[in-house]
Each structure stands twice: as C-alpha cells, then as structure tokens.
Amino acid sequence: MNDKLKLLQPLFKLQWLFFSIIVLSAVTLFASLGFWQLRRHAQKVDYNAVLESRLVTTPMTFSDLKSNFVLDEEIGAEDSAAYRAVTISGEYDASQELLVRNREYSGRPGYHVVTPLIFDEGQAILVDRGWVAAELEQAGQLSVADAPEGVVEVEGMLLPEHDPPTGPVGAKDPAEGILEKVFWVDVERLSQQMPYELEPAYIRLKAQTPTQTGEYPVPAPIPELSNGPHIDYALQWFAFALVTICGCIALMYQTIKKAKEKNEQTV
Numbered sequence: 001m002n003d004k005l006k007l008l009q010p011l012f013k014l015q016w017l018f019f020s021i022i023v024l025s026a027v028t029l030f031a032s033l034g035f036w037q038l039r040r041h042a043q044k045v046d047y048n049a050v051l052e053s054r055l056v057t058t059p060m061t062f063s064d065l066k067s068n069f070v071l072d073e074e075i076g077a078e079d080s081a082a083y084r085a086v087t088i089s090g091e092y093d094a095s096q097e098l099l100v101r102n103r104e105y106s107g108r109p110g111y112h113v114v115t116p117l118i119f120d121e122g123q124a125i126l127v128d129r130g131w132v133a134a135e136l137e138q139a140g141q142l143s144v145a146d147a148p149e150g151v152v153e154v155e156g157m158l159l160p161e162h163d164p165p166t167g168p169v170g171a172k173d174p175a176e177g178i179l180e181k182v183f184w185v186d187v188e189r190l191s192q193q194m195p196y197e198l199e200p201a202y203i204r205l206k207a208q209t210p211t212q213t214g215e216y217p218v219p220a221p222i223p224e225l226s227n228g229p230h231i232d233y234a235l236q237w238f239a240f241a242l243v244t245i246c247g248c249i250a251l252m253y254q255t256i257k258k259a260k261e262k263n264e265q266t267v
Helices: 003-012 014-055 062-068 134-138 187-193 230-266
Strands: 085-092 098-105 108-120 123-133 151-160 197-209
Touching: 014 230, 062 085, 085 123, 085 197, 098 123, 108 134, 108 197, 123 134, 123 151, 187 197
Parallel strands: 123 197
Antiparallel strands: 085 108, 085 151, 098 108, 108 123, 151 197
C-alpha cells in the first residue's frame, strides 16, 4: 500500500465516518442560521424603510386613510394603513377606558391608557393616550390622566392591533369577562365589552386639541428604528462554522501525524 494512503487509513475508520457526518451537519446548521440572520437583517431594513417613509408623511384624516388603505393589512403591503399619520375628531368615552400593563417610560414602570374615541354613531377607535406611572394607579390617582371632555381633535399614528401569543409561553388576557387591565391591545377581544363597533386598529396619540391639563398621560415616543443585532448574530454563526471546520482539520492533522510517527517507529 502506498505510504501516503497508509497514513490516511485511520480517517476511513467507522468512528471517523460518524465524526465527519456530525461535523458536516454542524457546519451546515451554523451556516444556515447565519444566512437566516442575514435574511432577517434584510427584512428589518426593508421594514424600517417603509416605517420611516410613513412616519414623515403629512397626516391624513381617518376617513381618507380608511378609503385609501386597509386598516388590518400587514405593514409590508402597499395598501397597508399601519404606521401612517392620521387625524380624527370625536369624543372620548372614559367609561370604557382600560390600562395596558408592563409599559415603561424612562426606566419607570407603568401603564398605557387606552380610551375609545367615538367618532361616529355606533363607531369608535381605540386611542393609546400615553404612559402613566404605576404609583398613580396604586394610589388611586389616575384621575390626573382623565381625557378631555367634549369634541377632541386627535393626531397620531395608526397601529395594527396586537396579536396575543398563541403558544403556552407569554402573558395572555382572559378570553371572557370585562377587562380593565390588559397585556395586549387586542381589538377583537376588547370588542366583546364595548357598546359600539371598534375599528380593527388603534391610534398612538402624538398630540390632541384640547391638550391635557396635567403632565399625564405622557404620549408614547415614536418607535425607535434599529436594524437590530442580526448582522452580529450572523457573524457569530459563521464563526462557529469556521471554528468547527478548523477544529476538524486540526484533529485530522493530529491523527495523520500520530499515524506517521507510528509508521516510522515500525520501520
């Protein structure tokens, strides 16, 4: 047998075959996860581009927005109304107001106050009027965030309703009963307790006339546009694949080296 082939003979053993399959599987998995993160990055960039273009547009009246776009369409669709600037007039219904749990502002825990705005007979849309501190609710002082009475002109950003998690993990609101505090602005669920029809979206308040008389609620800031850590994650997965390949090569080299030394000793 050729000396060079004899040195490679240990690599054809059964354990090396299994090892090679494991290494190949690991490298394939790591590379696939890396490319998946690159695709996630590209999707996020496209998403942010759409969002940014909509945030800087001139606000449309809700009737114009509704006639030109689809309220419950995904943001990526051209006819989606999501994240578009909108204005609407109506009267707040404080009797149906509710709080959204686990909302933070400047590191402080609190809630978002969501109040239906009746803009037509039997028709309303939920308005996220902003953040209130948790201690106000605990002390029974939420009256400082009461909505203005009478007709109000609201300007804000239209958001799609929240889809609560469907799996075993994640906070969920009860499927039945009257909710005063919720984890999600689930319009379909909240419609069960409202005396009027709700639009399948809600508005995040930016400004209103007349304005609030006090400092609460604090309007929620515009979503921060970030591309996220997907590139970093992709590089990590590619690095894992490279380390795995290099480790395999190093182990093969050591195996061949030992076979060579053993062969020399027997000569």
